[in-house]
Amino acid sequence: MATASSVKGRIGRRGKTREEKAAEAAALRARLEEFAESLDPAERAVYEGRFDRYSSRNALMIVMQDPEATVVAGYREWQARGRQVRKGEMGIRIVSTGILREQESDDDERRYFFLTSVFDVRQTDPIEE
Numbered sequence: 001m002a003t004a005s006s007v008k009g010r011i012g013r014r015g016k017t018r019e020e021k022a023a024e025a026a027a028l029r030a031r032l033e034e035f036a037e038s039l040d041p042a043e044r045a046v047y048e049g050r051f052d053r054y055s056s057r058n059a060l061m062i063v064m065q066d067p068e069a070t071v072v073a074g075y076r077e078w079q080a081r082g083r084q085v086r087k088g089e090m091g092i093r094i095v096s097t098g099i100l101r102e103q104e105s106d107d108d109e110r111r112y113f114f115l116t117s118v119f120d121v122r123q124t125d126p127i128e129e
Helices: 018-038 041-050 056-065 075-080
Strands: 081-084 092-101 109-120 124-125
Touching: 018 056, 018 109, 041 056, 056 092, 075 081, 075 109
Parallel strands: none
Antiparallel strands: 081 124, 092 109
16 A cells, blocks of 8 residues: 555656656666667668658657567557557657646747657557447
């Protein structure tokens, strides 16, 4: 059973603290830098072209985590395409952006970044109707 002190400071559905999320992002960033430095320019261009819908950083993150990935999409996007991500599949982490708007005015916006998961088509099955 969780105690009050073990729950305090937790945020999000997964129960990770801000510090844990920051550590995860930093570790992923370090792995990405090491991976990017190991690639020659032609190889990097091939990887970035394979996932042209995503930023070059996210394309490299996808290949770094799953070199066999071909078509990736988020969980809900796969459902909209008539496919279901299999239970227990681990997502490929990429960086997404969001916008925070102040309720008083639409002029006051703040952009923020967070890690999210996408899944390769190999991790999905067709939805049977």
